[in-house]
Amino acid sequence: MYQYTSFDKQFVKLRAEQFRDQIERWQRGELTDEQLLPLRLQNGWYIQRYAPMARIAVPYGEISSTQLRTLAHIAREYDQPAPELLAHAQATQDALQDAQPGTTLPAAPLRYGYGHFTTRTNVQFNWIPITRAADVMDLLASVSMHGIQTSGNDIRNITCDALEGIAEDSIVDTRPFAEITRQWSSLHPEFSYLPRKFKIAFNGAEEDRAATGWYDIGLQARRAEDGSIGFTVKVGGGMGRTPIIGSVVREFLPWDQLLNYIEAVVRTYNSYGRRDNKWKARIKILVKSEGQNFIDAVEKEYKDIVELDGAPHTITQAELDRVTANFVVPALQAANLPSKVNTQGQLYQRWLQQNVRGHRLPGLKTVTLSFKRPGFATGDADAATLEALAQLAEQFSAAEARLTHEQNLMLPWVHESDLPALYDAARALGLAQPNIGLLTDMIICPGGDFCSLANARSLHIGAAVTERYQDLDELFDLGPIDLHMSGCINSCGHHHSGHIGILGVDKDGKEWYQITLGGSDGTTLSGPAIGGKVVGPSFTAAEVPDVIEALLATFRALRKPGELFIDALRRIGHEPFKQAANAARHPKADQEALAEQD
Structure with missing residues (x-):
């Protein structure tokens, strides 16, 4: 893992001290709520449906056991709502539940005292009082963590494939490049107030496991015929109201020009991106509307940076070597712990x-x-789970772990001889479900249970699908299926890229759910990145699990031997699945459900 230098540590510490001063000035009435807003957002503090939400950056997903223990401490001591706030939240949820059309699913219980892993390798807390935010920032800084640029219209947390540096199909370990980009972009004065948020992802393997096509800038590592390393640069990907796959603007960019070229892209966006309409302010809209003109503008800006400015951000070999030295293989030692697991079971x-x-x-x-x-x-x-994860990382993985795009946690340095003992320990924590890549390995945002932007809740639907598909024989028979769900069009649950996507929508204050089919995040299994297509009118919450079951029954009936869900869908087409979904409507559902059309 990257080890923060004395400068890095001082930088994070001073930022935490600055934030404490801002909070204290706000408490004294010297700053208004409106004046505090951009200051807290720059440090990852939102005000959500019931309470502040803190978003903590985990750059390129790497996290240490010490950091996991600090997150556990924050969950235990700070992520705790006042009784009156919890009562208000419960009453609000009960009222929303009563207002739903037709029959509905039981609401998810309101939870607190936990961290939430996101698709972009952040960790979120949902109940920390803003008056205690400065104390949390101090704790994070003590273990080289922070929330800098996890929100706001700036360059957000840099992400990577979770298997960087250890994958069997690795071209190059892109973590050093991600770290160099993080350092360059943090508090970059020119890019602190972009038209909208900006996200960058690296992928260093043959298979794109970082979903780079869906990012504002996606960087795919390449090795040229002469052995030199560079990147294919994709720009303008994104989900939200207008799902767009990024366009290739450079087939091969030499690695040392990475920052100069990113600067050219972001500078062009900063100059021409719209600021009059937040829904049209993302770079994807600019790329889509301007096409080749955008690429030409980037190339001109890049040429000026190189020829007129002297390519000031060229990455030297010495700098790459300095950062890369932090990503060497750690000292590894097998745990050699006893296990009672039947390895043939x-x-x-x-x-x-x-x-x-x-x-x-x-x-x-x-x-x-x-x-x-x-x-x-x-x-x-x-x-308790975060504490246990810290211990597992120390026992089995050189005190390191990685958060994944799929909202799981990976141990990257496990000795093969330790697998039975690790399985025993994971099973005791309820973390050994053999479902990675299968239907119940869902991506789901917190939705309307917590998020003030959400149109509908999502957690109760995820729970209902999980409960329905606990039979492992059935899961394995169905095979790999990506099910993604978002509580609103902002697409934090990446519903566009799911083989099956679920989107919560609001209609006259009531929750409805659209189903999409055929999306892909760009992996070898799923094929090139593409957005799914809506299969018909919206459904009530209670109907969604039945719709999922109807879709899967159609797949079983029509698939060829050994055929995967996504392949069968593309071969057969959407119509049989659409008919099956619409036939799954509840006969006794509210008349609104029968008459409602999108």
């Missing part, structure tokens, strides 16, 4: 098949712990 063998992957180093494996467990929302880890 079906459960263990399925876990090996789904949750354990190969490694570029002989004798090692990567293990993904599933945070899709009954009784918990997708991606949630309470304080």
Whole structure:
């Protein structure tokens, strides 16, 4: 893992001190709520449906056992609502539940004292009082963590494939490049007030596991015929109201020009991006409307940066070597702990098949712990679990872990001989479900249970689908299926890229859900990145699990032997699935559900 230098540590510490001063001035009435707004957003503090939400950056997903313990402490001591706030939240949820059309699903319980893993390798807390925010920032700074630029119209947390540096199909480890980009972009004065938020992702393997096509800038590592390393640069990807796949603007960019070229892209966006309409302010809209003109403008800006400015951000070999030195293989030692697991048993063998992957180093494996467990929302880890994860990382993975795009946690340095003992420990925590890549390995945002932007709740639907598909034989028979769900069009649950996508929509204050089919995040299994297509009118919450079941029954009936869901869907077309979905409507549903059309 990257080890913060004395400068890095001082930088984060001073930022926390500055934020404390801002909070104290606000409490004294010297700053208004409106004046505090951009200051707290720059440090990752939102005001959500019931309470502040803190978003903590985990750059390129790497997290240490010490940092996990600090997050556990924050969950236990700070993510605690006052009784009157919890009562208000419960009353609000009850009223929303009563207002739904037709029959509905039981609401998800309101939870607190936990961290939530996001698709962009952040950790969020939903109940920390703003009056205690400065104390939390101090705690984070003590372990080289922060919330800088996890919100606001700036360059957000840099993400990578979780298997960077250890994948068997690795071209180059892009973590050093991601770290260099993080340092360059943090508090960059020219890019602190962009037209809208801006997200960058790196992928260093043959397979695109970082969903780079869906990012404002996606950087795919390439090795030229002469052995030199560079990047294919995609610009203008994004979800939201207008899902667009990024356009290739450079087939091969030499690695040392990475920052100069990113600066040219972001500077062009900063100059020409719209600021009059937030829904049309993302770079994807600019790229779509201008096409080749945008690419030409970027190339001109890049030429000026190189020829007129002297390419000031050229990455030197010395700087790359300095940062890369932090990403060497850590000291590895097998835990050699006893285990009672039957290594020939079906459960263990399925876990090996789904949750354990190969490694570029002989004798090692990567293990993904599933945070899709009954009784918990997708991606949630309470304080006790966070503490236990820290111990597992120390025992089995050189005190390191990685958050994944799919809202799980990966241990990257596990000795093959330790797999039975790790399985025992993970099973005791409820984290050994052999479902990675299967239907219940869902991506789901917190939705209307917590988010003030959401049009509909999502957690109760995820819980209902998880409960319905607990039969492992059935899950394995269905095979790999990406199910993604968002509570609103902002698409934090990446519903556009799901083989099956669910989108919560609001109609006259009531919750409805659109179903999309055929999306892809760009992996080898799913094919090139593409957005799914809506299959018909919206459904009530109670109907959604039945619609999912009808879609899967259609797949079973029409698939060829060994055919995957996404392949069958593309071969057959959407119409049989659309008919099955509409036939799943509840006959006794409210008349609004029968008459409603999109």
